[in-house]
Amino acid sequence: MTVTSGPTAGASKVEHTLYDFVDSYDRAYEAAAASQQLSVAQACVLVRLDQRRGMSSLATELGCDASNITQIVARLESRGFVTRHADPADGRARLIDRTPDGDAVSAGFDSAFEFAREAMKRLSAEEQDHLTALLRKALGG
């Protein structure tokens, strides 16, 4: 049940369509993570480690508590997908690196998560541009 929404009672047609799209996207993401034996949370962290980075920046970007990241990174480390190193510039900080095994799993996830790619194949370049513009406008500022 990673999938969230469900259209409200009085929702309009476009709102139902938005829900269907988000629902499909989320389910595809979960399936792609599962194909690599990853939880959604683990996949979220792993794919963001294409460059070495610290714990707190991950927590900020993912909108969760730092202690949560500590746990997820610990599980990824125990499976050999990441390593932790002291930051020479700040004795408090830790820098996380993805290992070659982690790179492979992350790449496997990227290959498996084909939802957006497949969906956009059904649209022409002009339609993609129009969709981008409409969604940007809908998102506002």
Place this chain on the structure above:
Amino acid sequence: MTVTSGPTAGASKVEHTLYDFVDSYDRAYEAAAASQQLSVAQACVLVRLDQRRGMSSLATELGCDASNITQIVARLESRGFVTRHADPADGRARLIDRTPDGDAVSAGFDSAFEFAREAMKRLSAEEQDHLTALLRKALGG
């Protein structure tokens, strides 16, 4: 971290936009649930109980195991938001009803989850129709 994705390395502009939209939608859903002291899973179940229904249909619709629904419904019941009744037509089945308190919380959630509503206010009727058509086409069959 209900939010899932994160754009892939080689993702196109429209794919980034899709991610931004899904990300915003999911975060807004989570915030609306939290505003009613509900988890995302609890909100998913509660909003689907506008009519009396059985456990297995919820599990099927939400794509999770029946034992999971048992737990979530039990928590909702302990907070007075739903009740369970025997199904007179099938001695094995249970029918779940939302209580008046549950109705109020569900309505509170609907009011708080204004993401899709607010986003569509930024588009004209024609733009909404066009967006619907594009997303439907992108979703395919």
Place this chain on the structure above:
DNA sequence: TATTGTTATACTCTATAACTATA
């Protein structure tokens, strides 16, 4: 004093397996 990260704790979500009751 403030920040980075960890540990301890508690609760929720989730699936699997075993079970009861009913169809």
Place this chain on the structure above:
DNA sequence: TATAGTTATAGAGTATAACAATA
């Protein structure tokens, strides 16, 4: 035998609070 639901269990996600080390 098959289905609806529960219970027991275990692992994972999550936040809060308390803590150590460093800035």
